Amino acid sequence: MFEALLKNGPLDTLSLRKESHLSGATSQSPFNHALEILQMQFKVLPVATCEAGAWKYAFVYDLTHNYYPDLIERTRYISDNAAYEKLLTLYARTMGVFQVKEVTSFFGWHPGQLDRPLSNLVKSGSLQPVSVEGSTAEHFCTKELII
Numbered sequence: 001m002f003e004a005l006l007k008n009g010p011l012d013t014l015s016l017r018k019e020s021h022l023s024g025a026t027s028q029s030p031f032n033h034a035l036e037i038l039q040m041q042f043k044v045l046p047v048a049t050c051e052a053g054a055w056k057y058a059f060v061y062d063l064t065h066n067y068y069p070d071l072i073e074r075t076r077y078i079s080d081n082a083a084y085e086k087l088l089t090l091y092a093r094t095m096g097v098f099q100v101k102e103v104t105s106f107f108g109w110h111p112g113q114l115d116r117p118l119s120n121l122v123k124s125g126s127l128q129p130v131s132v133e134g135s136t137a138e139h140f141c142t143k144e145l146i147i
Contacts, residue, residue: 001016001020001022001031001034001035001038001044002038002043002044002063003020004016004019004020005044005061005062005063005066006063007019009062009066010047010048010060010061010062010066011060011061011062012050012052012058012059012060012061013052013053013058013059013060013061014052014053014058015052016035016061017031020034022034035061040107040108042064043063043064044061044062044063044064045061045062045064045067046059046060046061047060047061047062047067048060081116081117081120084109084113084114084116084117085117085120085121087107088103088114088117088118088121088127089121089126089127089142091103091106091107092127092140092141092142093142093144096141096142096145097130097132097139097140097141097145098139098140098141099137099138099139099140100114100118100138100140101137118140122140125143126142126143127140127141127142127143128140128141128142128143128146130146
């Protein structure tokens with residue numbers, strides 16, 4: 001799939017399936033899984049929609065470095081912890097209340113990767129530990145939800 005986008009440039013979902021040789025009826029799950037992995041790794045992203053297929057609607061995908069050619073240079077000086085903190089904060093704002101295992105599962109991270117960023121966000125007051133009725137697991141939320 002990555003190679004198909006590298007060779008052809010942006011492709012709609014149907015064309016991407018065809019160019020990746022994953023257009024058969026039994027290929028839907030492998031195609032979706034590969035696309036999910038590439039998106040989680042920030043290698044591929046949807047950049048548009050188009051009229052394609054029976055529903056006349058499909059996403060157009062491109063390689064991240066093609067769509068954002070200066071991304072590497074712009075992010076060069078962002079530390080891993082700062083990146084984790086930013087993504088964790090955005091996740092918290094989106095989800096409201098969360099557990100670490102939910103975040104790590106969503107992003108495909110190892111639990112230990114969040115120890116320092118989570119601690120920093122709690123110390124700064126950006127995130128707060130909260131208890132959730134009926135659960136013994138540790139949960140967190142943004143300070144805006146508490147106030």
